[in-house]
Amino acid sequence: MKNSYKVAVIGAGVVGCSVAYHLAKLGINDVVVFDKSYISSGSTGRCAGGIRQQWSSPHNVLLAMRSVKLFEKLESETGMDVEYKQGGYLILSYSEEEAEQFEKNVEMQRELGLDVEILSVKKVKERYPYIDLSGVVLATFCQTDGHANPHLVNFAYAKSARKLGVEIFTHTEVWGIEVKDYEFVLHTTKGKVTAQIVVNAAGPHSREIASMVGVDLPTESYRHQIMVTEPVKNFFDPMAISFSGNFYMRQTKHGQFIMGQGDPNEKPGLNYNVTFEFVEEMCKKMTRIFPFLRNVRIVRHWSGHYNMSPDAQPIIGESTTVKNFYYAVGFSGHGFMLAPAVGEAIAELIAYGKTLHVDLSELNLDRFEKTVVRERNVV
Ligand SMILES: Cc1cc2nc3c(=O)[nH]c(=O)nc-3n(C[C@H](O)[C@H](O)[C@H](O)COP(=O)(O)OP(=O)(O)OC[C@H]3O[C@@H](n4cnc5c(N)ncnc54)[C@H](O)[C@@H]3O)c2cc1C
Structure with missing residues (x-):
């Protein structure tokens, strides 16, 4: 030194x-x-490694769009495979109010030059027939969103x-x-x-x-728990996420599904413990929405922190x-x-x-x- x-x-x-x-x-x-x-x-x-440009604040959209440009050339620039995949982000809305907000978001995102689609439930069903869409009002999708190995x-x-x-x-x-x-x-x-x-x-x-x-x-930092399954055949391209449904989920290059949710009752602090309640809630929710996960075993569960501003x-x-x-x-x-x-x-x-x-x-x-x-x- x-x-x-x-x-x-x-x-x-x-x-x-x-x-x-x-x-x-x-x-x-x-x-x-x-x-x-x-x-x-x-x-x-x-973290889950998700990379999306679909935000409600214009400056986050612009920052994320610039990041995607840099992610697109990261492998050639550094010579390292970072498992970057632009499989899109499918954002599911479970309430009318949120769906209206999504429509406003998409208008703003398109004005900033982002190519985003609004998908009816029928359209989502056609593209992803293996997702249970009960309660979904609409979805948005951006193909250039994706994920990488953090x-x-x-x-x-x-x-x-x-x-x-x-x-x-x-x-x-x-x-x-x-x-x-x-x-x-x-x-x-x-x-x-x-x-x-x-x-x-x-x-x-x-x-x-x-x-x-x-x-x-x-x-202030808040604990977030996350878990991953054993690997299965690769077939699921996007990151699926819902703010009202409180979950995110994606399949890694190696076939594992990685998923998490937020806990509104979490107190600030650096807590690295994990809870059985998280696994129980996630399993119930995720096997209902993604029935193909029903017989897939969880292999690991851990926690990290969101560093939050007001x-x-x-x-x-x-x-x-x-x-x-x-x-x-x-x-x-x-x-x-x-x-x-x-x-x-x-x-x-x-x-x-x-x-x-x-x-x-x-x-x-x-x-x-x-x-x-x-x-x-x-x-
Ligand atoms: C469960 C979970 C899922 C997430 N999913 C996503 C996602 O899909 N997409 C996304 O974009 N983000 C996601 N995030 C958020 C993302 O992980 C963080 O925003 C991001 O990793 C922050 O990076 P960082 O380098 O600022 O912090 P960190 O990766 O935490 O790095 C900070 C480093 O500082 C070091 N440090 C701290 N204090 C000191 C000290 N006194 N001296 C020396 N070193 C010190 C620490 O050891 C640490 O290595 C997720 C987070 C969690 C917990």
């Missing part, structure tokens, strides 16, 4: 590694990434960043940060380093890291109170899919003082001083 770096990134999840990779691509490779555990050990390695994406960014000169130290916790006139002093479990710029990409620990420099981030949208940018302190946090359930575009945007902010591909102005910390509009399309 050197004594000083231009940029120190805290967190080697998909966001931190994407930031590091994009910085190096722009020629800034005097970069160090610290992770208190291993690469992909946080929310990233625990571990592989995280490692694709980490390995490619390292090749470009970035140093990544795992099992190295940042336990304190001093703010000096022209630099930061980071205290880690492997010693002290200085950096001109610090990026907080600590996922569920984002608030703790910000508090080390006296910034109060309104983020409006369920990320907080991205430079602190207005501590110069050169950046954050890319509060991603709710969509940090994996946004990581390519966000990494690129943070790198551009650092390199050029402005973003070139996406507008982050609505995602700054100051927005919480005004009335916030919550992203609706979340499980």
